[in-house]
Amino acid sequence: MSSNHGMRRRTALSLMGTAAIGATLAACSGDGDGGGSGNSMMVVYTGQAGDYQVNFNPFSPSRIGGLGTIYETLFFHNKAQVADPVPLLGTEFAWNEDGTELTVTLREGVKWSDGEAFTAEDVAFTFEMLQANPSINGSGWEGTVAATDDTHVVFTFTAPAFVKGPDLMNTAIVPQHIWKDLNPVEDVIENPIGTGAFTLKEFKPQAYMLEANPDYWGGEPKLKQVRWDALGGNQSAADGVAAGTIDWITSPIPDIQNTNENFPSYEAFTQWQNQMVLATSSNPELGSTGPQTDPAVRHALYYAINREQLNSLAFMETASEISPAFTLTPSQDQYLTPAVDELSAPMGAQPDTAAQILEAAGWVLGEDGIYAKDGERLSLTVEVVTGWTDYITAIDVMISQAKEAGIELVAAQSSWNEWTEKKVSGNFQLAIDSLWQGPAPDPYYLYSYFFDSASGAPVGESAGNNYSRYASPEVDEALDALTNLPLDDVAARLPHFEAIQEAIIRDMPYVPILTGGTTSVWNTAKFSGWPSEDDLYAFPANWSALDAAEILKRIEPQG
Incomplete structure (x- = not known):
């Protein structure tokens, strides 16, 4: 894992010979359609290295699957683009005027996969259970919830909570008649019962299989079976694509731009969300030390980076431009304000601009080609995890790019635990990492996570x-104001976004690098209905459970 938010890091892969591929995949995967008729089964690999341990508890950090496919949420929020929430178990929702009460209308006629009726009591039970067990209350839900009849549930808060809505909507709902007798924190679930489009057919340590739910409220999926394989790692996944025995992986393969030429049954699709940064320990008032505490140094780094070269040499051309305001571009451009002069960071290096910024701040170029100020050379250590x-x-x-701008960077590799400890404690100068999105495609969440x-x-x-220890009264005030405003009132929210963007561009505690691409390689000969640029209905990553569930419902076997 790359950081405490659990995003997967991936390395470049090489392909084995076809004979070795056949021997490897035959042992762990079988044929691509599992012996079924036509292409009724899809084989998916999410990055699971080593055997699965059975656990379909959707609230457990060690769950292996079922979220979205078996256990549904009230609504689906498409993180890939700004769009209205998609109704699932909920059909409508409405806030009261001050954002302290949320009423959700539930879908009628839904059955749990054991035949029991789904009602509002199941929803109320789920949220009461989470609030009673803080260790699994991942959304921080706090309030009261009541089922007013079989198809309506009301959430009540002590303060305006508009921004909490997506977290509630994205929470898995479980059946009261089963879970009332379980320990939701400790129990693993071997036979999950849900309302989703799929049910568990069988579990084995090497793979588990889901099958289409014939009684699903949305209609039985056309994709009849999905097998989630455990392999030896990303090498095996690339081999599976070469052999045609795996249908969907979310990781790059060699020469990914020519995937369809190399493997005519497959296409590669990249979507950009995680914004890569050089994070800084930025706040001397909280004890940060080093040249990076000078905003001029941070801005000079920003202009010293040749992002086009970086994308080519480090990221296999799978990264994209990044906004200094940390709004995803172009999907969140509606949230950009006049505070943003540069809509995206320059792709080419601007060492002259970097030099002007440093010299205006009192830095002087030394004989060794590195700037210095008050006897301190502009030398910065960048923390990174070994193996990334x-x-x-x-x-x-x-x-090399920074050196051309008179800045010395030094890499320091360490274990993930040590790297994390340095970040959390503030004992670092720079750390390469990525900022992640929240439960809905809205920049409020990233701002509240990383700048509050x-x-x-x-x-x-x-x-x-x-962990940059950034502090800005303007940002804090704007974040507080945004909690009192509905997410769909863009006009009222924009002045507060402008205050945030003006401050974080001025101070730049996280130096923008590029927006990291998440790449899926999927079998387009066997299956249609995949997300595309024209229909980006879900974030195209098989490890993003709620998105993957929406994709599997759309898939249609071919042939």
């Missing part, structure tokens, strides 16, 4: 997501 080959390559490239001073801490103490 794309990030390590990126740092190597940025070292309440999530910072003095150096030496554990910080939350705001």
